[in-house]
Amino acid sequence: MTHTKVLDQPNTAIFDELESEVRSYCRHFTAVFTRANGYKLYDHQGKEYIDFFAGAGALNYGHNNPEMKNKIIQYIQNDGITHSLDMMTAAKESFLKAFDQIILRPRGYDYKLLFPGPTGTNAVESALKTARKATGRSTIICFTNAFHGMTLGSLALTGNKFKRKGAAVPLSDALFMPYEHFLGEGIDTAEVLERYLDDQGSGVDLPAAVILETVQGEGGLHAASTEWLQKIEKICRERDILLIVDDIQAGCGRTGTFFSFEHAGLEPDIICLSKSLGGFGLPMAMTLLKPELDTWQPGEHNGTFRGNNISFLAATEALNYWKDEAFSRELERKAELIRASLNELAEACPELKPEVRGRGMLQGIAFHREGAAGEVSAAAFRRGLIMETSGPxxxxxxxxxPLIIDESGLRAGLKILMQSVAEVRRGLM
Incomplete structure (x- = not known):
C-alpha cells in the first residue's frame, strides 16, 4: 500500500500577526519558500521558480553553491571558529591571502582591508567616517537616484524620497549632484559638478569625498559611461577630493569583472563591498582603503559580527572563480544574450515606452507607463520567475x-519575461 504525502499548508497568517509592517519583498513574492539550489527556488507545494533576483545581488554564485556548502559543513563539523570579532583566525588568514593574491595584486591595487559590521550600509558608514577623518571635511557629494543604505549616514546619500522619509530626522552633510544623463543627453553633468566646485558663488564647499555607483542598481539601472567615470575621478584628483565607489551590488562580478569600475581604469581611494562578497549569501562586508587613509586608532570603529569566519570561508572559496579570465568571458557571453533579448522585447512593445538599461548581468527595462514594471513582475512570478523592480x-x-546560471536557465527565464510583458500588453488592448 502506498501513501501520498500531504504537504502541510503554510501558516501565512503568522507573518501578518507577528512580523513588522516594514516587510516588503514577501508582499510581492507571496509563496512560502522551502529550498533552493543554483538558480532555482521551490515553494512548500514544490513549485519551481527561476531566480532573476539573486537575493538582491547577494547570491551571485547561486543558492547552496556546492563547493562552498561542502567547505562550510566540513568546517563546522571540525569545530572551526565561528565568531571571533577581529581576532586572528585561520579562516580570516586564508581570505586575506586569497584576496591579495587573486584580486589585488593582479590588478596592481594596494589597499588595506577594513571589516565593519557585515552589511552594505556598514561598509558605506565606515567609508564615510574614513573620508571625514582623513580630510577633516564633512560634506560628501553623492548623485541623484543613488542608493547607499538605510542607516542615517548612508541614507543621507540615498536619493529615494520614500526611503529618506523613513529616517524621521533631518539627513545632513550630503550634497546631491546630477548623475550622468539626469539633466538630459546634451548636458555633461561632470562639467556641472566641476562648475559647482570651482565657482566661488556656488555655495559649495570642498567636500571630503565623492561617492558613486558605476551602475545604480536600486536607482533604476542607470549605467555610467567610461568617459563620465574618468571625468569624475579626474575632478577628484585635481581637487584633493577622495573618490569612494560603492560596489556593493555592482561588484563581485555582477557587471562582468570583479570590480565594476575595472573597464574604466579607475583606482578609487575607498571601495565598499558586501552582498556577494560572502559567497554563500552569508553576511559579510569589507571596506578597502588606500594605506595612507588608514589612520584609525584600535577599536575606533568596530562591530560585533565583523569576524564571521564562516563568511570568510565561503568568500575564500568564491574567489576561485576569479583565478583566471574564464569566468569573466562566460559572463560576457551571458550579458550579450540578456541584452539581445531585452532589445528584442523593447522593440515588440513600443506602447510601454521601454528603455533597456544596465550592464553585464545587471540589466533590465524601464517602462515609462506607470505601473507596468510592477505588473510585469507580478505576471512573471505567477509563471515561476522571480524578478524585482527598481527606480524611484x-x-x-x-x-x-545568479552569475552561475546556465544558458538554458537564462533563456527559460527570459522567455517567461517575454510572456509576462505580452500579458501586460494584452491588458492594455
Whole structure:
C-alpha cells in the first residue's frame, strides 16, 4: 500500500500577526519558500521558480553553491571558529591571502582591508567616517537616484524620497549632484559638478569625498559611461577630493569583472563591498582603503559580527572563480544574450515606452507607463520567475540572475519575461 504525502499548508497568517509592517519583498513574492539550489527556488507545494533576483545581488554564485556548502559543513563539523570579532583566525588568514593574491595584486591595487559590521550600509558608514577623518571635511557629494543604505549616514546619500522619509530626522552633510544623463543627453553633468566646485558663488564647499555607483542598481539601472567615470575621478584628483565607489551590488562580478569600475581604469581611494562578497549569501562586508587613509586608532570603529569566519570561508572559496579570465568571458557571453533579448522585447512593445538599461548581468527595462514594471513582475512570478523592480517609481524590471546560471536557465527565464510583458500588453488592448 502506498501513501501520498500531504504537504502541510503554510501558516501565512503568522507573518501578518507577528512580523513588522516594514516587510516588503514577501508582499510581492507571496509563496512560502522551502529550498533552493543554483538558480532555482521551490515553494512548500514544490513549485519551481527561476531566480532573476539573486537575493538582491547577494547570491551571485547561486543558492547552496556546492563547493562552498561542502567547505562550510566540513568546517563546522571540525569545530572551526565561528565568531571571533577581529581576532586572528585561520579562516580570516586564508581570505586575506586569497584576496591579495587573486584580486589585488593582479590588478596592481594596494589597499588595506577594513571589516565593519557585515552589511552594505556598514561598509558605506565606515567609508564615510574614513573620508571625514582623513580630510577633516564633512560634506560628501553623492548623485541623484543613488542608493547607499538605510542607516542615517548612508541614507543621507540615498536619493529615494520614500526611503529618506523613513529616517524621521533631518539627513545632513550630503550634497546631491546630477548623475550622468539626469539633466538630459546634451548636458555633461561632470562639467556641472566641476562648475559647482570651482565657482566661488556656488555655495559649495570642498567636500571630503565623492561617492558613486558605476551602475545604480536600486536607482533604476542607470549605467555610467567610461568617459563620465574618468571625468569624475579626474575632478577628484585635481581637487584633493577622495573618490569612494560603492560596489556593493555592482561588484563581485555582477557587471562582468570583479570590480565594476575595472573597464574604466579607475583606482578609487575607498571601495565598499558586501552582498556577494560572502559567497554563500552569508553576511559579510569589507571596506578597502588606500594605506595612507588608514589612520584609525584600535577599536575606533568596530562591530560585533565583523569576524564571521564562516563568511570568510565561503568568500575564500568564491574567489576561485576569479583565478583566471574564464569566468569573466562566460559572463560576457551571458550579458550579450540578456541584452539581445531585452532589445528584442523593447522593440515588440513600443506602447510601454521601454528603455533597456544596465550592464553585464545587471540589466533590465524601464517602462515609462506607470505601473507596468510592477505588473510585469507580478505576471512573471505567477509563471515561476522571480524578478524585482527598481527606480524611484519602481519603473524598471531587473534581470539579475545568479552569475552561475546556465544558458538554458537564462533563456527559460527570459522567455517567461517575454510572456509576462505580452500579458501586460494584452491588458492594455
Amino acid at each position: 517609481k519602481d519603473e524598471v524590471v531587473k534581470v539579475m540572475p
